[in-house]
Amino acid sequence: MRRALPPRRGRRRARGALPGGIGGTPVRPVEPRDQAQGVRIVAVVAPYYPPKVGGVENYAARIARAVADAPGLRPVVITTRLSGRRTSVSVEDGVHIIRLGAWLRLSNTPLSPLWPLQLRYWLRRTGAQVVNAHAPVPGLADLAVAVSGSRPAVLTYHAGSMHKGEPGSGLADRLIDVYERRVLPRVFRRARVLVAVSPVSLAAAHPHAVEITPGVDIERFTPGEPASRRPRTVLYVGRMDRSSAWKGVDALLRAFAELADDVADARLLLVGGGDAVPDHLRLAAELGIADRVEATGELTGEALPDVMRTAAVAVLPSRTEAESFGMVLVEAMACGTPVVGSAVGGIPHVVLDGETGLLVPPGDPGALAAACRKLLAEGELADRLGAAGRRQAERRFAWNGLMERYVDLFRAL
Template sequence: MKIFMGNRAGTAPAARDTGAARAHVRELLRECRRHGPAEVFDRRAERCRIRTVAVVVPYYAPHVGGAESYAARIAHAVADDPMLRAVVITTNLTGGRTEVGGEGDVLIVRLGSWARVSNTPVSPLWPLQVRRWLRRLDVDIVNAHAPVPGLGDVAVAVSGRRPTVVTYHAGSMIKGRPCHDRLLGWYERYFLPRMFSRASALVAVSPTSLASGRPGTIEITPGVDVERFTPGPAASTRPRTIVYVGRMDRTSSWKGVEVLLRGFTALADMPEVGLKLVGGGDALPDHLSLARQLGIGDRVEFTGELAGDALVAAMQRAAVLVLPSLTEAECHPMTLIEAMACGTPVVGSDVGGIPYVMTPGVTGLLVPPGDADALAATCRRLLYDGALADRLGAAGRRRAVERYAWPALTERYVQLFRSLLPAAPASRQGRA
C-alpha cells in the first residue's frame, strides 16, 4: 500500500484533506460495527495482497519453440506488474525429478516427466503434483497453455475454484499418421471441448486455433520483440541465402523440410544460392542424408538451434525466409513474424495460420502446401527481383510493429487476469 504525503499545487490544503480523512474514518467505523474489526482488516488486507498467476506450459526455455516464447512473455509481463506475481509450471525434459529454479522474478517449477508420447511429455504423477504446487505457491489464477495434450489439461482439471485461462495454440493436430491420428481425433472431438468449457476465459492464438469461434473466445496472437528483431540490410543486398527456422523432429514432418530440400534442387542453375536450416531434432540425420542423395549437400548448412543474437543475425542476413508447412497444425508461426520484423521477405504455405500472418503480395508470398516446384519458383522470383524483395521486407517490418509488438499483447493478458480476480475473494479454505 502506497501512502502519498502533501497536496497538489493550487488546491485548498487542510480543509479538503481533513474532510476526506474524516469521511474515510466514518466509513471505516461503520464497517467495523457491521462486520467486526477483524473481518474488516482481513478484507482490506486481501484487496492489497499480491496475487499469483501460474503459467502452465509443457515446454519452457531453454527448450526452443513458439509456445515457450509466448508463455515466457506472459510470465514476465505478470512479474512486472506490482500487484501480481508469476510462477511457471512446466516439465523437466532431462529426468523424472522435480526441479525448482528461477528466471529473474519468475519462479519456475519443472515437474519430472517419465516418457514421451509422440512429442508430448507425460507422467502419471502430474495430477497430484500440480494440485500440490498450486496450493504451495498460493496460486490465484491458472493460465494453461495447450499446444499438445498433457500438462495443460491436467492443470485445468485440478485447478479447483481458481479462475482458469486456457490458451490454445494449435489447429488440428492430425498429421497423417494413422495410429496417432486416431488418438488425436478422439482427443479433439471428445476431451478438448470439455477442457474449453471448464475455462473461465478461452484464448485462441490464431483464427485457425481449435479454440477460435467458440462463444466468448478472445484472440491474442503471438508477438515479437521489435526492439530486438530489427531490420538488417535491404533484402536485395544480402547474401543469396534461403533460410528455414523451426523444429526438425520426425514427429514434426508436417513442417515440410523435405519439400524445401526437394524444391531447392530446382535452383541448381543458381550455384551462388545457399540453403540454411536452423533448428534441431531427431530428423536432422534424415535431412542431411536426403540433401546428399539429392546432390545438394555442399550447398545446405545445418546450424542446429540458434537463440538470442545468433538467431536475430541469421534472420537479418537471410535473402528469403521460408516456412513450407503442410497441415493445419501450423497455427500461428512466430518465425514468420520475427523474420518480418527483420525486414526479411517471407514465403509460406497457404495452410493453417500462415495466410493470417501475411497479406499475399504485400507482406509475403504464399505457395500451395507440398508443391516443391512452386516453392522453388517463388524463391527464385524474390532472389531475382530485388525491388519486390525490398518492398515485401519493408511492408513486413511495418506489419510486425503495428500488429505484433509484444507490449500491447501482454498487457491484454494482465488486464484479463485482473478482471478475473474479485475485489474481495472468499476464504481460500474451500479451494482444491
C-alpha cells in the same frame, strides 16, 4: 540465473519455503502481507518452457515476464523437465520455475501419472489465484484446467488440428481424433476464458474465446540492409523432429534442389534441432545439394536475429493446420526479410500474399522454388515486401501491446 541449493541432508529450509526437489530456489508461497497488498498469483502452466526453444515456450515466457512486471501480480511457472522424474525448482530472471518430471514421452508429449497430485499441491502451496494453461499437446494443460478448482482458468490454445496426415501416422491420427473430439471440448468448457492464438486455433470458434496472437520483440528483431543486397541465403527456422514431418522441410529441400540449378550462389540454411536433422542432410546429399545446405542446430541470443536479418528469403513450408500461426515468419518480417509461407493453417493470417510476403500451396516443391527464385531475382519486390513486413510486425505483432491484454485479462479475473 538459476541458483543451486546445497544438498538436502542437513539443510534447514527457510520458514514458509517449499521443497525444491533436486535443486533450485524454494518457491515463496503467498503470504498474508501479499494478500493485504492485493498481490495476485498467476500460475503459467506450459508443457515446455525455455531454455527449450519454440513458439509455445517463448509465448509462455513472455506472459510470465509481463506478469512479473505488472504491479500487484506475481507469476509462478509450472512446466516439465527435459529429462528426469523428480521435481526441480529454480528462479530464472526473477520468476519461480517449477519443473515437474515426466515418466514417459509419446512423440513430443511428456506425461506423468503424478501430475494431478503435483499440480494440486503446487497450485495450493504457491497461492495461485489464476491459472493460465498452454496447449496443444495433451496432458499438463488439460490437467491444470481440470484441477484448477475455484480458480479461474485461462486456456491458451496454440494449434489447429494436430492431425499429422503423414505416412505411418494412422494410429497417432486416430488417437488425436479421439482427443480433439472427445476430450478437448470438455477442457474448453471447463476453462473460464479461452485464448486462441490465431483464427484457425481449435479454440477460436468458441463464444468465450478471445484472440491474442504471438508477438515479436521489435527491438531485438530489427532490419539489416535491404534484402536485395544480402547474400542469397534461403532460411528455415524451426524444429526438425521426425514427429513433426508436417513442417515440410523435405519439400523445402526438393524446392532448393530446383532453385540451385538456376541460382548458382544460393545456399540453404536450416536452423533448429531434432532427430530428423540427419534425415534431411541425407536427402540433401541424394539431391546433390549437400555442399550448399548447412544445418546450424538451435540458435539463441543474438545469433537468431543475426541470421534472420542477413538472409535473403525466410521460408516456412508447413503442410497442415497444426501450423496455427508461424512465429518465425513474424520474426523474419520484423527483420525486413521477405518471407514465403504455405497457404495453410494460420500462415495466411500472418502473411498477406503479394503485400507482406508470398504464399504457395502446401507440399508443392515447384511452387516453393518459384517463389524463392522470384524474390532472389527481383530485388525491388524483395525490398518492398521486406519493408512492408517490418511495418506489419510493428503494427500488429509487437509483444508489449499483446501482453498488456493478458495483464488486463488476469486483473479482470
